Amino acid sequence: MKDINFQYSDSQPKIISNVNLKINKGEFIVITGRSGSGKSTLALILSGFIPHLIGGTYTGEVIYQGIETRSLTLGEISQLVGLVHQDPENQIVTSNVLEEVAFGPENLNLPKEEILERISLCLSATNLDELISRGTNELSGGEKQRVALASLLAMGGSVLILDEPTSYLDIVNRAQVLKTLQKLNLSQNMTIIVIDHQPEIYKDLLTRLIVLEKGSIIGDYYAEEIDYTPYQVSVNSLKKIRILPPNNSIDNILQTDEYSVFLKNTKILSDISLKINSGLIYGIIGRNGSGKTTFANSLLNLHTNKGKMSIFGKNTAKKPTHEIAKDCGLIFQNPNHQIFEQTVKKEILFAPSNLNLDSELTDEKIHQLLVDSSLEQYKNSPPFGLSFGEKRRLTVISIDVYSPSILILDEPFIGQDRYNFEFILKILQKRKENGLTSVIISHRKELFNLVDRFIIFDQGHLIGEGNPREVLPIIKSKHLYPIMEEI
Amino acid sequence: MSGAVKISRELIDVKLEASSNATNPVIKFIAIIAIAVYYFMITDLYRMYLLIFAILIYYNFKALPYQVAKPKYRFLIIFSLLIVIVQLAASRQGDLVFFLIPKIFNLGPFFPIYQKGLFYAILFVGRFWGVITISWVFIDSTNPFDFAQSLTNLKVPYRLAYSLSLALRFTPVLNNEITVIRNAQQTRGLNSTPNSIKGTYNLLKFTLFPIISSTLNRIKDITLSMEGRAFGLYVDRTPLKEMPLQILDIIQLFVLILLLMLLLMF
Numbered sequence: 001m002k003d004i005n006f007q008y009s010d011s012q013p014k015i016i017s018n019v020n021l022k023i024n025k026g027e028f029i030v031i032t033g034r035s036g037s038g039k040s041t042l043a044l045i046l047s048g049f050i051p052h053l054i055g056g057t058y059t060g061e062v063i064y065q066g067i068e069t070r071s072l073t074l075g076e077i078s079q080l081v082g083l084v085h086q087d088p089e090n091q092i093v094t095s096n097v098l099e100e101v102a103f104g105p106e107n108l109n110l111p112k113e114e115i116l117e118r119i120s121l122c123l124s125a126t127n128l129d130e131l132i133s134r135g136t137n138e139l140s141g142g143e144k145q146r147v148a149l150a151s152l153l154a155m156g157g158s159v160l161i162l163d164e165p166t167s168y169l170d171i172v173n174r175a176q177v178l179k180t181l182q183k184l185n186l187s188q189n190m191t192i193i194v195i196d197h198q199p200e201i202y203k204d205l206l207t208r209l210i211v212l213e214k215g216s217i218i219g220d221y222y223a224e225e226i227d228y229t230p231y232q233v234s235v236n237s238l239k240k241i242r243i244l245p246p247n248n249s250i251d252n253i254l255q256t257d258e259y260s261v262f263l264k265n266t267k268i269l270s271d272i273s274l275k276i277n278s279g280l281i282y283g284i285i286g287r288n289g290s291g292k293t294t295f296a297n298s299l300l301n302l303h304t305n306k307g308k309m310s311i312f313g314k315n316t317a318k319k320p321t322h323e324i325a326k327d328c329g330l331i332f333q334n335p336n337h338q339i340f341e342q343t344v345k346k347e348i349l350f351a352p353s354n355l356n357l358d359s360e361l362t363d364e365k366i367h368q369l370l371v372d373s374s375l376e377q378y379k380n381s382p383p384f385g386l387s388f389g390e391k392r393r394l395t396v397i398s399i400d401v402y403s404p405s406i407l408i409l410d411e412p413f414i415g416q417d418r419y420n421f422e423f424i425l426k427i428l429q430k431r432k433e434n435g436l437t438s439v440i441i442s443h444r445k446e447l448f449n450l451v452d453r454f455i456i457f458d459q460g461h462l463i464g465e466g467n468p469r470e471v472l473p474i475i476k477s478k479h480l481y482p483i484m485e486e487i
Numbered sequence: 488m489s490g491a492v493k494i495s496r497e498l499i500d501v502k503l504e505a506s507s508n509a510t511n512p513v514i515k516f517i518a519i520i521a522i523a524v525y526y527f528m529i530t531d532l533y534r535m536y537l538l539i540f541a542i543l544i545y546y547n548f549k550a551l552p553y554q555v556a557k558p559k560y561r562f563l564i565i566f567s568l569l570i571v572i573v574q575l576a577a578s579r580q581g582d583l584v585f586f587l588i589p590k591i592f593n594l595g596p597f598f599p600i601y602q603k604g605l606f607y608a609i610l611f612v613g614r615f616w617g618v619i620t621i622s623w624v625f626i627d628s629t630n631p632f633d634f635a636q637s638l639t640n641l642k643v644p645y646r647l648a649y650s651l652s653l654a655l656r657f658t659p660v661l662n663n664e665i666t667v668i669r670n671a672q673q674t675r676g677l678n679s680t681p682n683s684i685k686g687t688y689n690l691l692k693f694t695l696f697p698i699i700s701s702t703l704n705r706i707k708d709i710t711l712s713m714e715g716r717a718f719g720l721y722v723d724r725t726p727l728k729e730m731p732l733q734i735l736d737i738i739q740l741f742v743l744i745l746l747l748m749l750l751l752m753f
Contacts (some may be wrong), residue, residue: 034718046717048717049711049714052621052714053710053714054713073713073720073722074715074717075717075718075719076717076720077718078714078715078716078717078720079717082715082716083711084716085711085712089706090704090705090709090712091708091711091712092654092712093709093712093713094632094656095553095630095631095632096630097628097658097725098499098503099727102718102727103713103716103718104716105725106724106725106726106727107717107719107720107721107724108717108720108721108724108725109721110725111722111725112725112727115725115727116496116499116727117749120496120499122523127581128678131500132498132500134554135552151716153714154726155716214636222580233560249697290638297670300673300674302670302673302674306628319600320673320678320679320680321670321671321673322674322676322677322678322679325673325674325675325676328677329674330674332667332671333675334702336697336701336704337667337668337671337697337701338671338674339673339696339697339700340672340675340677340693340696340697341693342696350675350676351506351676352676354675354676354677355676356677384696384700387552398675399675410633
């Protein structure tokens with residue numbers, strides 16, 4: 001990359017500024033940096049989508065093996081380099097694995113025999129042989145990620161770029177994806193470029209770490225020079241929250257008894273008996289597809305359920321969701337699904353106004369929330385235009401603003417940098433100090449030093465509940481975390 | 488060739504063999520059109536509703552391969568009621584059957600229902616249900632990309648054929664997004680079953696923005712994914728599955744059309 005500069009429009013600042021970068025064949029590079037530092041834009045430039053498909057002011061040159069990418073079409077570039085997006089779900093075009101892997105080679109108009117050869121090789125390289133007949137909607141997160149990888153490998157390129165490839169995955173699925181990347185890098189000498197907020201995940205694989213800030217490279221380190229500390233949340237800041245004593249603790253504010261949940265008449269969760277107390281932070285963990293999100297959604301009656309469920313001792317089984325929301329807030333995985341209003345300020349008032357709680361909110365409180373979340377400058381801007389990290393902060397404060405007794409956060413740390421992670425920690429700390437309960441669903445290892453209690457799901461069953469030490473044997477046996485020094 | 492690669496190749500061959508035995512989607516599409524035309528040609532309500540009933544039973548009890556979610560009938564029922572109201576109010580031909588509101592003391596009767604109005608109401612509702620239910624069967628039993636390929640075999644440009652199949656592929660995805668957004672609204676305290684005009688307006692307003700945002704994001708991602716895999720690079724593409732028209736497909740279609748014609752005549 002030579003002198004790369006890019007801005008999406010004249011009214012916006014430069015998102016990439018004077019980037020010069022030389023990457024050798026067979027390197028395994030991790031690019032990190034804060035949210036909005038330009039990492040994903042850099043990936044779009046490297047993969048040719050900028051300037052070929054996405055508009056903006058672009059200067060500089062990207063050269064692959066001596067060929068400048070502007071002289072090629074996007075289809076030609078796709079035979080040199082492939083980009084795997086953060087959420088593979090959004091990348092899958094067809095209905096089954098075979099069609100998905102065949103899609104690229106079919107477009108290249110290759111002879112049928114060569115297409116079959118490429119598919120065979122790519123399915124083997126990504127260990128997908130057994131899944132060939134599967135529908136793409138039947139795959140787990142890790143399997144989808146590998147299908148996305150295989151479908152780009154089939155294009156025959158020698159460079160793979162992956163945008164946060166493991167953020168949605170549990171530890172077992174993550175290990176599978178990392179193993180596949182390592183195999184491609186070492187045995188096929190492929191160049192791998194990964195964009196991630198957590199470079200330490202790749203510490204056994206990477207050869208270089210590149211750090212971006214405000215669109216410029218501020219650090220370029222070889223493996224042996226890397227200090228991972230600046231990219232990690234400190235254990236002390238997590239433990240500081242855990243050791244806070246529960247304030248006015250009330251037992252069993254939420255209780256389920258022989259509780260089962262159904263999706264399209266299929267039983268997803270069976271016989272869940274659980275008690276949640278006030279003033280604590282709970283972590284819900286389990287493999288992909290174990291029923292964590294289904295359980296969280298069912299607590300607000302978003303799914304059909306049977307058995308007993310109560311909040312503050314009152315049966316909520318028949319209560320409509322919008323009434324339960326007053327006591328139990330839920331923050332979805334994808335912030336785009338939970339934004340409704342036309343300005344950021346109105347968005348904060350959306351839930352309180354629906355729940356008739358807006359009279360308790362003063363302008364000062366809203367102003368303070370906006371300042372604390374660094375969204376003050378956007379208060380009259382449309383929330384759909386915010387970055388992913390900003391949207392996440394907005395959805396968190398939009399529910400925390402009315403202080404529900406229970407707040408459930410479903411994968412709140414996906415795609416979030418350390419700054420946004422620490423912002424959510426502040427919210428959790430404040431809630432604990434005020435005697436409110438928070439429940440976090442996450443695969444992040446930081447949970448082990450943060451939460452007071454774990455709730456563990458496995459294949460639709462509750463298999464453990466207790467403080468991190470108590471449930472350690474289950475965590476070990478179910479491979480939920482690469483044990484153990486942090487605990 | 489290594490052992491693992493050989494296994495993959497065998498599995499691919501088995502998969503391709505299986506899909507080549509399925510009914511050609513274009514034939515299926517023509518059959519659906521033929522049935523829809525039949526609904527518009529007949530006025531025999533018994534036959535019409537019997538066919539709809541049979542298709543509904545087939546649809547609900549047969550596990551169709553591309554079915555993502557069972558449809559909600561509420562929308563169909565509301566729309567049918569609207570059809571009934573319009574027909575009953577508009578048509579005043581034929582004998583008077585009854586009054587919707589009978590005479591009470593000296594008031595009324597109101598809203599006379601005429602024979603023709605009643606007949607047309609039931610006929611149009613039947614046509615509406617007939618077309619919708621048969622299209623469900625087509626969507627849920629057809630691989631969108633097989634449909635695109637079979638259209639391409641008939642010399643439809645592949646870019647056009649794939650646009651159509653993408654619309655089919657992402658209809659259930661969009662449906663799912665709407666459900667997620669509706670759920671999200673409720674978790675933010677919005678009543679999903681409002682009993683006022685203002686409430687209904689708010690519900691629609693707060694669904695529209697996230698749906699637009701979500702759809703635009705989806706379009707962007709799919710465009711990147713397709714263009715990033717050389718879609719449209721060449722005038723032609725090599726289909727892995729050929730989806731040729733087979734004699735059996737044509738015989739099936741011929742039998743169906745013959746059957747429909749016989750039903751029309753007798």
